[in-house]
Amino acid sequence: MKALRYLLPLALFAAMVLFLGVGLGLNPREVPSPLIGKPAPAFKLTRLDDASQTIGRDDMLGKVWMLNVWASWCAPCREEHPLVVDIARRQLVPVYGLNYKDNPAAAKGWLANLGNPYRATLVDADGRVGIDFGVYGVPETFIIDRLGIVRLKHTGPLTPEVVRERIEPLLKELNAPA
Amino acid sequence: MIPELGHLALWLAVGVTLVLGIVPMVGAQIGRADLMAVAHPATHWLLALIGLSFVCLLVSFAANDFSVLNVASHSNSALPMMYRLAASWGSHEGSMVLWLLMQAGWTWAVAVFSRNLPPAVLARTLSVMGLLTLSFLLFVLLTSNPFDRLIPAALDGRDLNPQLQDPGMIFHPPMLYMGYVGMSVAFAFAVSALIGGNLDAQWARWSRPWVTVAWAFLTFGIALGSWWAYYELGWGGWWFWDAVENASFMPWLVATALIHSLAVTEKRGGFKSWTVLLAIMAYSLSLLGTFLVRSGVITSVHSFASDPRRGLFILVILAITVGAALVLYAWRAPKVGLGTRFEMLSRETMLLGNNVLLIVATAAVMLGTLYPLILDALGLGKISVGAPYFNAVFVPIMAVLVFFMGIGPLTRWKNDELPALAKRLRWAAAVTVLSAAGAAWVGGQLTFGSMVGLLMAFWITTSVAADLWERVRPAGGMRSNILHRLSLLPRATVGMQLAHIGVAVFVFGVTMVGTYDIERDVAMSPGDSTTVNGYKFTYIGVQSVPGPNYEAMRGHLEVTRDGKPVSDMYPEKRTYRVQRMPMTEAAIDSRIKGDLYVQLGEVIKGDTWLVRIWVKPFVAWIWFGCLLMGLGGLLAVTDRRYRAKVPSRDNERTAASTSA
Numbered sequence: 051m052k053a054l055r056y057l058l059p060l061a062l063f064a065a066m067v068l069f070l071g072v073g074l075g076l077n078p079r080e081v082p083s084p085l086i087g088k089p090a091p092a093f094k095l096t097r098l099d100d101a102s103q104t105i106g107r108d109d110m111l112g113k114v115w116m117l118n119v120w121a122s123w124c125a126p127c128r129e130e131h132p133l134v135v136d137i138a139r140r141q142l143v144p145v146y147g148l149n150y151k152d153n154p155a156a157a158k159g160w161l162a163n164l165g166n167p168y169r170a171t172l173v174d175a176d177g178r179v180g181i182d183f184g185v186y187g188v189p190e191t192f193i194i195d196r197l198g199i200v201r202l203k204h205t206g207p208l209t210p211e212v213v214r215e216r217i218e219p220l221l222k223e224l225n226a227p228a
Numbered sequence: 229m230i231p232e233l234g235h236l237a238l239w240l241a242v243g244v245t246l247v248l249g250i251v252p253m254v255g256a257q258i259g260r261a262d263l264m265a266v267a268h269p270a271t272h273w274l275l276a277l278i279g280l281s282f283v284c285l286l287v288s289f290a291a292n293d294f295s296v297l298n299v300a301s302h303s304n305s306a307l308p309m310m311y312r313l314a315a316s317w318g319s320h321e322g323s324m325v326l327w328l329l330m331q332a333g334w335t336w337a338v339a340v341f342s343r344n345l346p347p348a349v350l351a352r353t354l355s356v357m358g359l360l361t362l363s364f365l366l367f368v369l370l371t372s373n374p375f376d377r378l379i380p381a382a383l384d385g386r387d388l389n390p391q392l393q394d395p396g397m398i399f400h401p402p403m404l405y406m407g408y409v410g411m412s413v414a415f416a417f418a419v420s421a422l423i424g425g426n427l428d429a430q431w432a433r434w435s436r437p438w439v440t441v442a443w444a445f446l447t448f449g450i451a452l453g454s455w456w457a458y459y460e461l462g463w464g465g466w467w468f469w470d471a472v473e474n475a476s477f478m479p480w481l482v483a484t485a486l487i488h489s490l491a492v493t494e495k496r497g498g499f500k501s502w503t504v505l506l507a508i509m510a511y512s513l514s515l516l517g518t519f520l521v522r523s524g525v526i527t528s529v530h531s532f533a534s535d536p537r538r539g540l541f542i543l544v545i546l547a548i549t550v551g552a553a554l555v556l557y558a559w560r561a562p563k564v565g566l567g568t569r570f571e572m573l574s575r576e577t578m579l580l581g582n583n584v585l586l587i588v589a590t591a592a593v594m595l596g597t598l599y600p601l602i603l604d605a606l607g608l609g610k611i612s613v614g615a616p617y618f619n620a621v622f623v624p625i626m627a628v629l630v631f632f633m634g635i636g637p638l639t640r641w642k643n644d645e646l647p648a649l650a651k652r653l654r655w656a657a658a659v660t661v662l663s664a665a666g667a668a669w670v671g672g673q674l675t676f677g678s679m680v681g682l683l684m685a686f687w688i689t690t691s692v693a694a695d696l697w698e699r700v701r702p703a704g705g706m707r708s709n710i711l712h713r714l715s716l717l718p719r720a721t722v723g724m725q726l727a728h729i730g731v732a733v734f735v736f737g738v739t740m741v742g743t744y745d746i747e748r749d750v751a752m753s754p755g756d757s758t759t760v761n762g763y764k765f766t767y768i769g770v771q772s773v774p775g776p777n778y779e780a781m782r783g784h785l786e787v788t789r790d791g792k793p794v795s796d797m798y799p800e801k802r803t804y805r806v807q808r809m810p811m812t813e814a815a816i817d818s819r820i821k822g823d824l825y826v827q828l829g830e831v832i833k834g835d836t837w838l839v840r841i842w843v844k845p846f847v848a849w850i851w852f853g854c855l856l857m858g859l860g861g862l863l864a865v866t867d868r869r870y871r872a873k874v875p876s877r878d879n880e881r882t883a884a885s886t887s888a
Binding site for chain 1: 386501505508509512519523539540543546547550551554555557558561562598601602604605810
């Protein structure tokens with residue numbers, strides 16, 4: 051019995067390592083979005099390239115599309131940007147940008163420098179639409195289906211794994227002829 | 229060429245650590261002096277090679293070599309030289325090279341300053357440190373190479389994160405790492421003693437100064453981090469119970485317990501197996517902290533670029549290092565024996581109380597930090613644990629701890645009498661209650677929490693005074709002896725008292741800020757003024773000022789009190805050119821009686837800005853208290869008995885009768 055007492059620290063430690071090991075596979079930033087399976091919030095925003103035109107939620111009905119929330123002041127956006135460009139180039143899905151709390155001139159410069167993967171970029175200068183979408187860290191990415199239902203939300207920069215393992219299979223499913 | 233040289237030096241260091249980790253250990257087991265003697269030169273080589281690698285990294289940053297990925301990602305040609313050098317450890321990769329440098333430095337120091345240790349003990353200890361260095365060398369080389377090239381080279385770098393472009397951030401990581409890595413010395417001594425079976429008072433004496441120095445650095449490191457968060461993050465707070473802060477605080481709590489438990493092991497031969505467990509825990513928690521920060525398993529405001537692969541590697545290091553030490557502990561510790569007996573009322577009991585409370589506090593912090601992770605791993609949902617939990621659990625434990633802290637030093641070893649102890653402390657208790665009541669009466673606003681805080685601060689101070697008086701009190705009415713006896717006090721004792729006073733100063737600062745902190749947000753146009761706590765803040769205006777790698781809007785506020793000028797304050801709002809990151813630089817006027825803290829908020833329109841003003845009484849005492857704690861530790865290490873070449877029996881007896 052006495053020897054067991056000296057094994058206790060080892061047992062506690064083993065349990066901790068187990069949890070840490072499991073924890074490595076989880077993403078603490080991935081907060082389940084209450085929007086999944088619900089209609090996307092309504093919005094009507096002007097385009098970055100042409101302030102006279104607006105795009106609203108209902109204009110997007112009937113197609114599967116991706117909303118990528120970004121800003122020129124956001125360093126991780128720069129990190130994921132090549133992947134977004136790649137998605138657009140491979141025509142996996144039409145990508146729309148939501149330019150979140152940004153300065154339009156800086157945003158245009160950013161796109162000119164790094165490449166513009168977006169069909170259109172919507173200007174969310176005061177961040178109100180971002181709030182409706184539950185954006186709490188930029189970049190964030192949403193996939194919205196033909197009926198305007200949010201099907202996926204990814205917080206933080208996209209990675210090749212996320213694109214390969216979550217986005218591509220979902221798009222295949224959504225784009226399958228009904 | 230230079231980056232490749234640095235990279236090569238790290239691989240050569242791998243070879244040295246393999247030799248250091250195996251040859252002296254084998255030598256100690258089979259009793260071959262020639263094999264054990266390999267350890268000493270190996271530590272020199274290790275330090276030289278890792279030092280060379282670190283210099284190569286510094287040179288790459290200083291010379292703006294943007295063909296090195298690490299430099300291109302974390303520096304910029306417009307960055308001032310001071311920050312370019314500091315950027316060497318501003319990135320994950322670079323900071324791990326700094327970690328290695330510290331590890332090699334501590335290993336070298338043990339080799340140089342412990343020559344009078346029995347050869348087998350020293351050989352085993354250095355071998356263990358060699359193996360610890362090896363694990364981190366492999367981590368750096370296989371997952372985080374700081375010398376990776378970027379081909380083609382970048383034209384300019386992406387710049388250092390503006391939050392890190394700050395003097396506090398230059399010194400915070402080296403101090404913290406000195407503390408983290410310094411815990412590896414106690415760990416190595418403990419493992420070596422478990423292998424050799426010589427867990428005795430001698431072992432405690434060898435470990436003690438090393439633990440104390442590492443603890444002092446950890447104290448400075450945490451305090452600097454807290455100070456940086458206070459003035460740079462601009463939230464006006466000084467501690468956020470953030471996962472990364474907790475990661476550094478847990479080893480500190482355990483190291484504090486270890487310092488006190490080593491005292492019992494050294495003086496009375498007690499707590500042996502417990503002390504060795506604490507020594508293992510202190511370093512384990514340093515590793516755990518590194519894992520939590522680098523792996524991204526826990527969300528934190530201070531997130532480093534996290535990477536699951538690195539996380540897995542550190543987890544493997546953690547599992548092997550700590551797992552092996554704990555297996556060794558389970559196997560060898562049962563044979564250690566319990567040490568000498570002590571009575572219910574004795575200094576041993578007080579220090580046991582200290583240890584239990586500190587470990588409970590550590591467990592509470594760890595639970596709060598890991599709880600979100602555990603729930604998530606069990607699929608029970610996502611939650612976050614915030615400051616209310618930590619304050620509710622931590623503060624009562626500290627209050628009890630402080631109560632013991634007052635009594636402990638005045639209690640005699642082995643057995644004491646309650647009436648005699650009460651007599652020694654009665655004045656301290658009376659003065660505590662009176663001054664806390666007096667201070668609360670002067671300050672107004674009497675809350676339960678602030679009253680407890682004041683009682684804690686005064687109790688420590690008066691009990692240290694009582695302790696000092698007991699030690700220098702003239703026996704038989706010869707008053708002229710006081711100064712003489714004061715000069716005879718061992719430095720270990722004075723160091724302890726200084727550190728305890730540091731705790732009092734810290735608690736006082738925390739209580740005053742917690743109680744009397746005033747915050748006000750005011751929209752101000754040029755010429756407007758507002759009065760906060762007797763200080764009149766007049767807003768002069770905002771003008772734009774260029775910095776070396778940023779543009780700033782600099783506000784100007786004049787502060788007066790009763791019509792007399794107090795200070796001119798210049799808070800800034802900066803935009804760093806490369807990262808386009810807006811940064812708020814608060815203006816802080818720091819005084820003994822408190823800080824004035826002014827920050828620019830948003831432009832309302834034209835010249836009208838939202839200005840946030842804080843008056844924070846005695847906030848600087850928080851960090852000054854930490855400084856005193858650390859200095860107390862360093863003073864204790866200079867005590868005569870650690871300098872003596874061969875501790876004589878006589879020397880030991882006087883030390884035992886005077887200090888803890």
